[in-house]
Amino acid sequence: MSNPSNPIPADLQATLDPQRKSWVESANDAACDFPIQNLPFGVFSTASQERARVGVAIGDSVVDLAVLHEAGLLRVPAGSSGAENVFARAALNDFIALGRDAWRSVRVQLSSLLARDTTSGVTLRDDAGLRQRAFVKLADAKLHLPVEIPGYTDFYSSKEHATNVGSMFRDPKNALLPNWSEMPIGYNGRASSVVVSGTPVRRPNGQLKLPDQERPVFGACRKLDIELETGFIVGRGNALGEPIACEDAEAHIFGMVLLNDWSARDIQQWEYVPLGPFNSKGFATTISPWVVTLDALEPFRVAQPAQEPRPLDYLRHAGDHAFDIALEVLLRPEAAGEATSISRTNFRHMYWTMAQQLAHHTVAGCNTRVGDLMGSGTISGPTPDSFGSLLELTWNGKNPLELKGGGTRAFIEDGDELTLAGWCQGDGYRVGFGECVGKILPALKS
Amino acid sequence: MSNPSNPIPADLQATLDPQRKSWVESANDAACDFPIQNLPFGVFSTASQERARVGVAIGDSVVDLAVLHEAGLLRVPAGSSGAENVFARAALNDFIALGRDAWRSVRVQLSSLLARDTTSGVTLRDDAGLRQRAFVKLADAKLHLPVEIPGYTDFYSSKEHATNVGSMFRDPKNALLPNWSEMPIGYNGRASSVVVSGTPVRRPNGQLKLPDQERPVFGACRKLDIELETGFIVGRGNALGEPIACEDAEAHIFGMVLLNDWSARDIQQWEYVPLGPFNSKGFATTISPWVVTLDALEPFRVAQPAQEPRPLDYLRHAGDHAFDIALEVLLRPEAAGEATSISRTNFRHMYWTMAQQLAHHTVAGCNTRVGDLMGSGTISGPTPDSFGSLLELTWNGKNPLELKGGGTRAFIEDGDELTLAGWCQGDGYRVGFGECVGKILPALKS
Numbered sequence: 001m002s003n004p005s006n007p008i009p010a011d012l013q014a015t016l017d018p019q020r021k022s023w024v025e026s027a028n029d030a031a032c033d034f035p036i037q038n039l040p041f042g043v044f045s046t047a048s049q050e051r052a053r054v055g056v057a058i059g060d061s062v063v064d065l066a067v068l069h070e071a072g073l074l075r076v077p078a079g080s081s082g083a084e085n086v087f088a089r090a091a092l093n094d095f096i097a098l099g100r101d102a103w104r105s106v107r108v109q110l111s112s113l114l115a116r117d118t119t120s121g122v123t124l125r126d127d128a129g130l131r132q133r134a135f136v137k138l139a140d141a142k143l144h145l146p147v148e149i150p151g152y153t154d155f156y157s158s159k160e161h162a163t164n165v166g167s168m169f170r171d172p173k174n175a176l177l178p179n180w181s182e183m184p185i186g187y188n189g190r191a192s193s194v195v196v197s198g199t200p201v202r203r204p205n206g207q208l209k210l211p212d213q214e215r216p217v218f219g220a221c222r223k224l225d226i227e228l229e230t231g232f233i234v235g236r237g238n239a240l241g242e243p244i245a246c247e248d249a250e251a252h253i254f255g256m257v258l259l260n261d262w263s264a265r266d267i268q269q270w271e272y273v274p275l276g277p278f279n280s281k282g283f284a285t286t287i288s289p290w291v292v293t294l295d296a297l298e299p300f301r302v303a304q305p306a307q308e309p310r311p312l313d314y315l316r317h318a319g320d321h322a323f324d325i326a327l328e329v330l331l332r333p334e335a336a337g338e339a340t341s342i343s344r345t346n347f348r349h350m351y352w353t354m355a356q357q358l359a360h361h362t363v364a365g366c367n368t369r370v371g372d373l374m375g376s377g378t379i380s381g382p383t384p385d386s387f388g389s390l391l392e393l394t395w396n397g398k399n400p401l402e403l404k405g406g407g408t409r410a411f412i413e414d415g416d417e418l419t420l421a422g423w424c425q426g427d428g429y430r431v432g433f434g435e436c437v438g439k440i441l442p443a444l445k446s
Numbered sequence: 447m448s449n450p451s452n453p454i455p456a457d458l459q460a461t462l463d464p465q466r467k468s469w470v471e472s473a474n475d476a477a478c479d480f481p482i483q484n485l486p487f488g489v490f491s492t493a494s495q496e497r498a499r500v501g502v503a504i505g506d507s508v509v510d511l512a513v514l515h516e517a518g519l520l521r522v523p524a525g526s527s528g529a530e531n532v533f534a535r536a537a538l539n540d541f542i543a544l545g546r547d548a549w550r551s552v553r554v555q556l557s558s559l560l561a562r563d564t565t566s567g568v569t570l571r572d573d574a575g576l577r578q579r580a581f582v583k584l585a586d587a588k589l590h591l592p593v594e595i596p597g598y599t600d601f602y603s604s605k606e607h608a609t610n611v612g613s614m615f616r617d618p619k620n621a622l623l624p625n626w627s628e629m630p631i632g633y634n635g636r637a638s639s640v641v642v643s644g645t646p647v648r649r650p651n652g653q654l655k656l657p658d659q660e661r662p663v664f665g666a667c668r669k670l671d672i673e674l675e676t677g678f679i680v681g682r683g684n685a686l687g688e689p690i691a692c693e694d695a696e697a698h699i700f701g702m703v704l705l706n707d708w709s710a711r712d713i714q715q716w717e718y719v720p721l722g723p724f725n726s727k728g729f730a731t732t733i734s735p736w737v738v739t740l741d742a743l744e745p746f747r748v749a750q751p752a753q754e755p756r757p758l759d760y761l762r763h764a765g766d767h768a769f770d771i772a773l774e775v776l777l778r779p780e781a782a783g784e785a786t787s788i789s790r791t792n793f794r795h796m797y798w799t800m801a802q803q804l805a806h807h808t809v810a811g812c813n814t815r816v817g818d819l820m821g822s823g824t825i826s827g828p829t830p831d832s833f834g835s836l837l838e839l840t841w842n843g844k845n846p847l848e849l850k851g852g853g854t855r856a857f858i859e860d861g862d863e864l865t866l867a868g869w870c871q872g873d874g875y876r877v878g879f880g881e882c883v884g885k886i887l888p889a890l891k892s
Contacts, residue, residue, distance in 0.1 A: 150596075151638050156721060170720075179716055182662050183653055187721035188634035188728070192597050192813045193686055202687040204810035207629055207758065216628050218758045221810075240639055240730070241648040241890070267810065270625055274616075275602060275633035276722025282634070282812035284686070312653065312664045364650035364667075364713065365890075366728035367638045444687070444811075 002319040003301055012104050015039070015111035016299050018427050022114045023125050024135075026059030033423060033432020034058055037299075039110050040290035040433075041092055041255070044141040052090040052144050055136070057290050057434070058114055062141050065106075067134040073113060073124060077105045091148040092291065093371045096235050096254050103235065103254065107295060143289035145196045146257070147233055147371040152191040152285065153361060154229075154261060154375035157184050157352035159305075161380035164392045169269065181309060184352035184360045186377075189261075190282035194373060197258075197288050197436045203414060203443040204283040206267035216270060220443035223265035223397065224412040227378040228329050228388035228420055230347055231259035232354050233291055234372035243362040246317045249355035250294060252368070258288040258327075258420045258436035259375050265391055265411070287373070288420070288436040296431055300324045300424040304353050311356070314363050321353035325433075327379060327422045329388070333407060334415025334439075340404045342393060345381035347422070414442045448765040449747055452696045452740070458550050461485070461557035462745050464873050468560045469571050470581075472505030479869060479878025480504055483745075485556050486736035486879075487538055487701070490587040498536040498590050501582070503736050503880070504560055508587050511552075513580040519559060519570060523551045537594040538737065539817045542681050542700050549681065549700065553741060589735035591642040592703070593679055593817040598637040598731070599807060600675075600707060600821035603630050603798035605751075607826035610838045615715065627755060630798035630806045632823075635707075636728035640819060643704075643734050643882045649860060649889040650729040652713035662716060666889035669711035669843065670858040673824040674775050674834035674866055676793055677705035678800050679737055680818035689808040692763045695801035696740060698814070704734040704773075704866045704882035705821050711837055711857070733819070734866070734882040742877055746770045746870040750799050757802070760809050767799035771879075773825060773868045775834070779853060780861025780885075786850045788839060791827035793868070860888045 014020075015037070021028050022036040034040065034057040044062050045052045055062035065087035068074040076086060076098060086094040096103070113121035124130060156162055159176070162185075166175030179185065195201075203224055207216040235254030238244050244252055261281060268280030304322040325347035332339035352360075357374055378388040387393045390411050394400055397410035412418065417439040423432035460466075461483070467474050468482040480486065480503040490508050491498045501508035511533035514520040522532060522544060532540040542549070559567035570576060602608055605622070608631075612621030625631065641647075649670055653662040681700030684690050690698055707727060714726030750768040771793035778785035798806075803820060824834040833839045836857050840846055843856035858864065863885040869878035 151636065177719055179653075179655075179662075179719070183717065185717070185721055186724055188636050188724070190597065190634050190812055191637075192815055192818075193811075195686070202811050205689075206810045207625075209625075215755060216625075216758070218760055240641070243651075243890070264810065271629065271631070272720065272722075273623055273625070274718065274722070275631055276718075276720070278632055278634070279806070279810040279812065282807075283810040309661060312662070314664055360725070361728075364652045364710065364725040364729040365639075365648050366636055366725065369638055372638075444689070 008298055009104070011108045012295060015107055018429060021116040022058060023116050023118065024059040024061060024114060030428055032059055033430065033434050035429045035431070036111060036114055037426065037429055038292060038296050038431045039107055040292045040296065042146045042290045043091060043144040044136065045144065046136055046140055046142065054087040054089060054092060054095060056110055057138065060138055062136045062138055064134050064136065071130060074106065074109055077102050090144065092146050093148050097370045100235065100251060103293060104295060107293065143196060145194065146289055146291050149191045149194050149371055149373045150369040151372045152189040152194055153186050154189045154377060155184050155186040155352065155357050156377040157350050157357065158377055158380045158388070159351040160349065160382055161378040161388060161392065164380060164387065168396050184357045186357065186361065187276045189285065189375065193282055194285045194287060197286055199286065199438065200441050201262055201284045201286065201438045202441045204264050204267065204279065205443050205446045206264060206279050207270055208266045209270040219446050221264035221267055224440065225263045225265050225390045226329065226418050227261035227263055228327060228343060228345070229259040229261050229376045229378060230256050230325065230422065231287060231373050231375045232256050234368045234370060234374065237369040238362050238367055240367040241365040243365065244358055246315055246355050246359035249358040252358060253294050253354060255291040255293040256297065257291055258422050258433045260286040260418065260420055260436050260438060261375055262286065286436055286438045288433050290434050292431065292433055297323050297424060299426065300431070302348050305349065305351055307351065314359060315356045317355050321355050322348045322350065324348050325422050325424055327420065330419040330421070331403065331409060332417045333403065333413065336403070336405050338404045339419065342401055343385065343387060345379055345386035345388060347379055349381050350376060350379060412440055414440055416440050454744055457554045458741060461553055464875060467562040468504060469562050469564065470505045470507060470560060476874055478505055479876065479880050481875040481877070482557060482560055483872065483875055484738060484742050484877045485553055486738045486742065488592045488736045489537060489590040490582065491590065492582055492586055492588065500533040500535060500538060500541060502556055503584065506584055508582045508584055510580050510582065517576060520552065520555055523548050536590065538592050539594050543816045546681065546697060549739060550741060553739065589642060591640065592735055592737050595637045595640050595817050595819045596815045597818045598635040598640055599632050600635045600823060601630050601632040601798065601803050602823040603796050603803065604823055604826045604834070605797040606795065606828055607824040607834060607838065610826060610833065614842050630803045632803065632807065633722045635731065635821065639728055640731045640733060643732055645732065645884065646887050647708055647730045647732065647884045648887045650710050650713065650725065651889050651892045652710060652725050653716055654712045655716040665892050667710035667713055670886065671709045671711050671836045672775065672858070672864050673707035673709055674773060674789060674791070675705040675707050675822045675824060676702050676771065676868065677733060677819045677821045678702050680814045680816060680820065683815040684808050684813055686813040687811040689811065690804055692761055692801050692805035695804040698804060699740050699800060701737040701739040702743065703737055704868050704879045706732040706864065706866055706882055706884060707821055708732065732882055732884045734879050736880050738877065738879055743769050743870060745872065746877070748794050751795065751797055753797065760805060761802045763801050767801050768794045768796060770794050771868050771870055773866065776865040776867070777849065777855060778863045779849065779859065782849070782851050784850050785865065788847055789831065789833060791825055791832035791834060793825055795827050796822060796825060858886055860886055862886050
């Protein structure tokens with residue numbers, strides 16, 4: 001793998017060592033999403049301490065960074081006010097705003113504190129009182145939206161997804177529109193309705209245009225869908241009028257989350273021409289609570305698919321800019337104990353890279369801000385079982401999916417719980433994203 | 447005019463009295479945008495006091511509300527912490543969040559303080575020291591973005607505009623798409639690049655698809671345009687999953703601004719299918735600095751155009767929900783001393799009302815927040831000289847406009863200064879919006 005635009009200093013490289021183990025023993029399980037190589041950032045609270053603060057997931061626990069900072073075990077680098085506890089906040093933004101050197105320094109410190117052969121973490125490991133204050137079991141933690149999101153943009157960067165949708169709704173012979181291969185097509189989403197995993201999602205009402213009626217009717221969405229996506233969090237913004245070069249773009253990315261871009265297909269089809277999706281998407285977008293840093297993903301960097309035609313200059317970057325992230329979608333009906341895996345795919349299939357997305361987003365001068373969320377677009381792989389939406393998996397409902405334990409699904413039904421999962425498979429460990437879950441509530445009476 | 451959904455209490459009614467005059471004599475000029483009947487809210491600073499705070503425009507001056515509050519002359523009603531000075535802030539959001547009773551109470555107090563026959567304002571009028579601290583000449587004030595904007599949505603609610611654009615780019619025989627007459631079509635805009643009047647706007651670069659070339663080229667926009675719009679500011683949000691009823695929607699609106707939705711037509715035409723405009727709009731949106739409250743607009747309430755077909759239930763509201771706001775666009779080339787008026791129209795032509803826009807925006811469950819900005823969409827009137835964009839005024843450049851003092855314009859050129867103006871004409875006074883101005887800088891070298 002080649003990474004000319006995002007050099008990794010030696011101390012950071014050590015945090016990626018596959019051999020490193022933690023004295024938090026649950027983190028050493030090969031199936032655990034949160035080994036010491038991951039160290040994803042999130043925001044949490046507990047029943048006994050309702051004030052939300054920043055934590056890092058390790059094994060079956062959350063480490064409270066506000067407590068570590070208070071205890072003098074975690075320094076934030078010069079440039080920020082040392083006295084300020086950026087971890088005693090209800091969002092990651094203030095920490096992220098300190099810049100990449102700070103993210104990396106904190107990662108290096110945390111990895112040292114939590115390593116099995118720690119010297120810096122002896123106090124934390126052996127002081128039962130401190131450990132009790134600093135560690136919370138994940139099962140006891142309430143996880144919050146990790147960042148305050150000033151802007152949410154959603155891209156459309158899977159060639160397979162765009163081709164599938166184009167085939168269904170436009171012309172199978174010219175499924176991919178001519179602009180698609182020239183730029184990472186994107187649109188502005190609604191930031192206010194981005195919710196954290198676990199938040200129930202109410203089935204939306206809206207205008208539905210039924211084929212046998214001249215005018216639309218108002219009612220509950222009948223074609224409720226997921227979109228399996230990832231999202232990246234902007235870690236360093238750009239000023240208005242000052243684009244981010246493609247080669248520099250990864251340095252502006254703090255990390256990634258899983259993202260479910262819930263979509264009301266029937267509302268969408270009626271409303272989206274000519275200005276794009278609006279109510280069909282704006283009712284909810286769910287993200288996973290842990291932000292996996294781009295640094296933690298470094299060992300899983302791979303080459304992006306070949307791009308033909310060759311992109312215009314402003315979209316070029318040397319090296320490898322895709323990431324090998326396995327993805328899965330599970331559907332569990334309310335009555336069923338068991339979930340059915342309905343899709344398995346990989347982020348590496350995406351045609352346009354995150355760096356290209358950010359370069360394109362800013363090339364006309366648009367500014368971005370710390371905490372901005374940029375969705376990948378639905379991640380569909382090349383095979384029918386790797387599509388990232390029910391629309392594609394069931395081909396607009398024509399081929400319903402069989403569920404374990406009986407029943408079928410064309411689209412989502414009330415009470416269904418949808419889960420996205422994602423992980424990078426290392427040798428003997430995995431860097432996981434945790435889950436991105438939402439259960440559907442019935443629509444309001446219309 | 448009929449207004450069943452927005453009842454006006456008697457003390458508020460008194461602030462609308464056309465006969466009321468101010469002891470700030472410049473406010474009594476019939477041509478002044480800021481008479482005592484207006485009292486628009488904004489945020490300002492001065493060279494000698496750089497900290498931004500909330501003010502109200504009156505005549506040729508700004509009244510510093512933070513100073514009035516400190517001096518005990520302005521109370522914010524119970525429900526808010528009386529000790530807190532919500533006016534000593536760099537945005538209106540905290541004041542707006544106090545709710546409509548607070549906005550109205552402050553309006554009533556300000557009108558009393560500033561009225562020629564004041565009793566409450568005797569101290570302010572006669573205490574030269576206090577008056578000097580509390581009043582700043584508009585010419586000496588730096589005006590800031592009045593609100594922190596969590597979300598920006600742009601609608602498309604002028605039938606004339608949608609018909610013109612549809613005729614040019616789709617099919618003149620079926621210019622209006624079938625969904626347009628059924629709902630206020632809207633899309634999410636980019637909140638980060640909303641700037642206050644006076645901020646220079648850099649011509650964007652982007653992908654241009656030239657008719658004689660197979661692939662797009664990268665370069666400076668050649669069809670830079672304005673869109674004459676108004677915007678409303680959400681004063682009370684709604685929770686996720688809890689729509690705002692059309693009949694209640696006006697109570698959620700704090701006030702209005704002028705809005706210039708700068709548009710790069712060539713970038714737009716190549717990028718916008720299928721997900722809508724993105725880079726062609728995201729480089730800048732300019733708003734006027736003074737938020738004219740919905741209360742101040744009450745005397746100018748008029749009936750909206752007839753809506754046929756009759757809207758679905760969730761888009762119905764009894765009474766009159768349009769406003770008679772005269773609008774004008776001026777273009778001044780860099781070299782020219784003189785500006786040319788290139789369009790005159792009126793907000794009352796808009797097919798969909800602000801209340802309908804807000805009801806539609808939330809009907810699927812999308813939440814809104816205090817400070818959200820909702821653009822009207824380009825406001826084009828029925829006659830060719832009342833169109834709200836150069837695209838329409840010059841019919842995509844085919845009929846360039848003649849400028850005063852020579853020269854023509856198909857689209858905007860570097861150095862051009864574009865000004866939107868708007869006002870409600872009363873009997874002997876006008877409730878004005880001030881100006882919404884932007885001057886175009888050359889594109890970055892591409």
